[in-house]
Amino acid sequence: MSEDQPILQVKEVTKAFGGILALNRISFDVHEGDVLGIIGPNGSGKTTVVNCITGFIKMSSGKVYFRGKDISGKPPHKIADMGVTRTFQIMRPYYSLPAYKNLVIPLFSPRAKRTGGWRGGGKLGDRNTVGIDILEEIGFERDSYVPYKTASTLPTGYLKRLELARCLALKPEVILCDEVFSGLSMSEIASMVPLIERLQMDGITVVMIEHRLRELFRVANRVLVMNFGEKLIEGTPDEVMANEKVKEAYFGSEDVEEVMTHA
Amino acid sequence: MEIIIYGTINSVALALMALGFALVYGISRIPNFAHGALYVITGFITWIFLRALNLNYAFSIVLAIIIAGIIGAFIYQFILIRVRGMSISEIIASYAIGLAILEGFRWGGFKGMTYTLPVFIEGTFFIGDIPVDVHRTLVVIIGAGVVTFLWLFTRYTRLGLALRGMAQDERAALMLGIDSDRMAVVAMAIGSMLSGLAAIVLLPLGNIVVEKGYDVLIQAIAVCIVGGLGSWVGAVLAAFIIGFAQILTVVYLGAHFQMVVALLAIILTLILRPSGLFGRQKELEERV
Amino acid sequence: MEQRRKERLDRGVKVRSDGLYALMSWRELSYLTLPRLVLILGIIVLPFVMPNMYWQRVISIVCIYALLALSFDFLAHFLGLVSLGGAFLIGVGGYISAILNTTFGLSPFVTIPIATIVGAAVCTLLLFPCLPLRGVYFAIVTLMYPLALKRVIEALDLFGGTNGILGVDSFPNSWVEQYFVIAMVLLFLFGTRRLVNTDLGLVFRAVKDNDQAVKASGMSITYYKAIAVFIASGMGCLGGACIVHIFMWSGISLFALDFSIIPIAATVIGGGGTLVGPVLGAFILVPISELLREFGTLRIVFYSLALMAFIVFRSEGIMVYGERKYHQFERWVKV
Numbered sequence: 001m002s003e004d005q006p007i008l009q010v011k012e013v014t015k016a017f018g019g020i021l022a023l024n025r026i027s028f029d030v031h032e033g034d035v036l037g038i039i040g041p042n043g044s045g046k047t048t049v050v051n052c053i054t055g056f057i058k059m060s061s062g063k064v065y066f067r068g069k070d071i072s073g074k075p076p077h078k079i080a081d082m083g084v085t086r087t088f089q090i091m092r093p094y095y096s097l098p099a100y101k102n103l104v105i106p107l108f109s110p111r112a113k114r115t116g117g118w119r120g121g122g123k124l125g126d127r128n129t130v131g132i133d134i135l136e137e138i139g140f141e142r143d144s145y146v147p148y149k150t151a152s153t154l155p156t157g158y159l160k161r162l163e164l165a166r167c168l169a170l171k172p173e174v175i176l177c178d179e180v181f182s183g184l185s186m187s188e189i190a191s192m193v194p195l196i197e198r199l200q201m202d203g204i205t206v207v208m209i210e211h212r213l214r215e216l217f218r219v220a221n222r223v224l225v226m227n228f229g230e231k232l233i234e235g236t237p238d239e240v241m242a243n244e245k246v247k248e249a250y251f252g253s254e255d256v257e258e259v260m261t262h263a
Numbered sequence: 264m265e266i267i268i269y270g271t272i273n274s275v276a277l278a279l280m281a282l283g284f285a286l287v288y289g290i291s292r293i294p295n296f297a298h299g300a301l302y303v304i305t306g307f308i309t310w311i312f313l314r315a316l317n318l319n320y321a322f323s324i325v326l327a328i329i330i331a332g333i334i335g336a337f338i339y340q341f342i343l344i345r346v347r348g349m350s351i352s353e354i355i356a357s358y359a360i361g362l363a364i365l366e367g368f369r370w371g372g373f374k375g376m377t378y379t380l381p382v383f384i385e386g387t388f389f390i391g392d393i394p395v396d397v398h399r400t401l402v403v404i405i406g407a408g409v410v411t412f413l414w415l416f417t418r419y420t421r422l423g424l425a426l427r428g429m430a431q432d433e434r435a436a437l438m439l440g441i442d443s444d445r446m447a448v449v450a451m452a453i454g455s456m457l458s459g460l461a462a463i464v465l466l467p468l469g470n471i472v473v474e475k476g477y478d479v480l481i482q483a484i485a486v487c488i489v490g491g492l493g494s495w496v497g498a499v500l501a502a503f504i505i506g507f508a509q510i511l512t513v514v515y516l517g518a519h520f521q522m523v524v525a526l527l528a529i530i531l532t533l534i535l536r537p538s539g540l541f542g543r544q545k546e547l548e549e550r551v
Numbered sequence: 552m553e554q555r556r557k558e559r560l561d562r563g564v565k566v567r568s569d570g571l572y573a574l575m576s577w578r579e580l581s582y583l584t585l586p587r588l589v590l591i592l593g594i595i596v597l598p599f600v601m602p603n604m605y606w607q608r609v610i611s612i613v614c615i616y617a618l619l620a621l622s623f624d625f626l627a628h629f630l631g632l633v634s635l636g637g638a639f640l641i642g643v644g645g646y647i648s649a650i651l652n653t654t655f656g657l658s659p660f661v662t663i664p665i666a667t668i669v670g671a672a673v674c675t676l677l678l679f680p681c682l683p684l685r686g687v688y689f690a691i692v693t694l695m696y697p698l699a700l701k702r703v704i705e706a707l708d709l710f711g712g713t714n715g716i717l718g719v720d721s722f723p724n725s726w727v728e729q730y731f732v733i734a735m736v737l738l739f740l741f742g743t744r745r746l747v748n749t750d751l752g753l754v755f756r757a758v759k760d761n762d763q764a765v766k767a768s769g770m771s772i773t774y775y776k777a778i779a780v781f782i783a784s785g786m787g788c789l790g791g792a793c794i795v796h797i798f799m800w801s802g803i804s805l806f807a808l809d810f811s812i813i814p815i816a817a818t819v820i821g822g823g824g825t826l827v828g829p830v831l832g833a834f835i836l837v838p839i840s841e842l843l844r845e846f847g848t849l850r851i852v853f854y855s856l857a858l859m860a861f862i863v864f865r866s867e868g869i870m871v872y873g874e875r876k877y878h879q880f881e882r883w884v885k886v
Contacts, residue, residue: 345864354633354690355633355815355862359816360859369848526696529692529695530680530681
């Protein structure tokens with residue numbers, strides 16, 4: 001049975017801001033190795049789900065289980081320490097530090113000390129070197145000046161990668177990506193997609209919030225649609241695309257195929 | 264009964280002290296650490312007009328409050344505007360101004376017990392068998408008046424609405440054609456005048472001493488934090504909570520503990536409810 | 552109209568003396584070490600050039616303010632915690648040292664280290680509830696701590712109440728006193744400079760930059776803030792312990808405003824975030840303040856005005872300015 005146990009279980013999570021229900025009894029499971037895409041119109045509560053799971057905001061009611069352990073109500077750093085990490089929609093690098101020093105900080109954390117960083121096993125080597133290694137794997141050119149530049153001078157594409165790299169430095173089991181594709185150019189997105197696929201091959205479970213449906217449907221094997229803080233439907237990408245309710249809520253009257261080609 | 268009467272008076276006094284600070288912070292997000300200095304300055308100016316220049320009491324009060332407003336506006340226009348948005352610099356700069364003013368007065372010889380303002384109306388009356396002097400009742404009346412005036416002002420005048428707009432979202436207000444720097448000057452002037460008014464109303468109850476400046480600043484801050492910084496409705500409510508708490512400690516523990524009550528109130532609030540009683544979610548994020 | 556801009560270029564010697572390459576020639580080596588040597592030797596020589604006992608005493612006081620300024624700068628510019636309560640640290644350290652000395656008869660060289668560590672622990676514990684606070688809020692609360700502690704001591708008549716604790720032992724002689732505090736300043740100055748460049752120091756800066764991201768990396772920000780506050784309080788308490796043994800007296804004047812405001816002024820004038828700047832600032836400001844002592848509280852007016860002027864018009868401070876002049880050419884070029 002234990003193989004079938006989902007790595008992340010979200011049960012009836014509700015969040016109210018004042019009188020407004022941002023999340024209304026959301027439940028879903030994520031299995032190990034899945035790439036779950038969460039889509040929905042703006043303001044449908046996607047980011048709030050991520051915030052609730054990772055402990056950045058306290059949910060009003062409901063439970064979140066990670067490998068069967070209750071993690072609801074724990075502080076964010078404890079949850080991250082267990083291996084559930086996240087990226088931020090609005091990038092939050094340490095602007096005053098060089099890119100590779102940005103990674104020294106997660107590598108300093110207790111979890112990284114235990115796991116030795118993304119590829120590492122056991123003891124962590126020199127943090128600067130490990131940081132540059134991770135940056136290289138994620139698409140920062142090692143021999144160029146880029147990893148040594150201050151984060152505030154980096155363009156959006158690199159900052160998004162840096163967000164992801166910061167999660168990877170912890171050797172996470174689950175990554176929750178909050179719109180990693182938004183604000184990127186087509187070519188940048190095209191180079192990010194293989195990265196996500198590689199995470200999947202590494203056995204990392206990924207939950208992605210995304211507006212770019214075409215790329216999302218390429219990497220995701222399950223999709224969850226949200227609307228007004230409620231779960232509309234969950235299923236494989238094909239099932240979701242075929243669903244009438246989704247077409248109406250998310251795309252209005254437009255045809256899904258058409259939206260996807262324009263997206 | 265005594266506790267209720269004096270608790271109310273103390274609370275209104277606290278609210279008067281805190282309103283100016285709350286207003287300035289609420290509108291322009293500047294923690295005006297020179298608040299206490301403005302309080303003391305108004306007291307001394309009134310005293311100079313009244314005693315040294317022998318002007319009419321009412322006239323000197325009005326003049327002193329206007330001067331306080333002008334000083335406040337000047338502080339913003341020439342000093343604080345340059346460090347706007349850098350919160351550390353704002354605190355340090357305004358605190359330095361306050362210190363310079365207060366210690367300047369102390370150096371200038373304004374210390375000791377010799378400086379007092381007369382009460383507005385002499386006399387005492389009894390509620391039940393507890394003596395209450397007329398001036399203290401006036402404090403309550405004026406306090407209520409100020410709160411009502413502020414409420415009406417921010418809801419029914421163009422200027423008040425503009426100030427509220429800026430308090431909610433400065434950038435949005437800028438796009439609607441509200442000049443945020445000018446509004447901040449206005450806010451600072453009003454805040455200083457409120458602080459001056461508090462001084463005029465409260466100082467006749469005691470001496471004008473420099474130490475009052477620090478006391479007023481600290482109590483104003485305590486009230487504002489407990490009430491939720493920037494929310495002056497919260498400030499009024501918090502003034503009542505702290506006011507009664509202070510009177511209770513004075514009655515049961517001793518006068519020395521007044522300041523400790525203020526600090527405890529702050530720490531408790533910050534632990535239990537970081538955004539204060541009336542703080543909004545946004546402020547919470549900014550603070551914690 | 553002809554437009555000009557200021558061009559800044561690193562001196563060649565700066566580029567050449569980066570890292571290990573400095574060992575290549577004496578010129579590069581001296582470029583790096585000269586400023587440090589001048590500072591260290593200058594401070595060490597100071598007690599000899601002082602004309603009389605009074606000014607030698609001033610040197611000790613300056614060093615204590617320098618320690619406080621260092622602690623303020625460390626917290627403010629590497630953790631983002633602006634503490635307006637330097638007097639609180641001085642008071643806690645001073646009282647602990649005085650009590651240990653008068654009650655248990657321990658010598659100053661035992662009480663000072665104990666007061667430093669115990670005092671730092673006490674301060675950290677008392678400040679612990681405020682650690683999640685940021686910016687204005689932390690500043691406000693720390694401003695109130697010394698005042699509140701002072702009132703508590705007055706009210707409960709603790710530790711001698713308003714009279715304070717008399718008869719605290721002094722240092723064996725004034726030379727020991729001066730060189731002890733000078734050694735402490737140099738130790739903590741270079742210690743903190745080293746600390747902020749380690750990985751732990753990097754985490755501190757990360758907490759200041761972006762605490763949400765630190766949380767997302769699985770680290771408790773409160774824990775790291777507590778460590779930093781412990782270090783900074785240690786410096787403050789050390790200063791407090793020294794001052795008690797210098798004046799042979801401990802009382803509520805340890806909570807005086809001077810201890811809160813001068814370190815801030817020294818930091819701003821010397822250049823925040825450089826760690827050397829605040830020490831330099833203390834060496835400039837405190838002697839001037841001593842010269843103005845006969846004017847009473849006018850000196851507070853003086854340094855608050857200096858503080859205000861610097862923060863408004865020259866917020867970079869002397870040290871940053873000096874560093875720039877030392878490392879770079881500047882010239883006007885046509886646009």
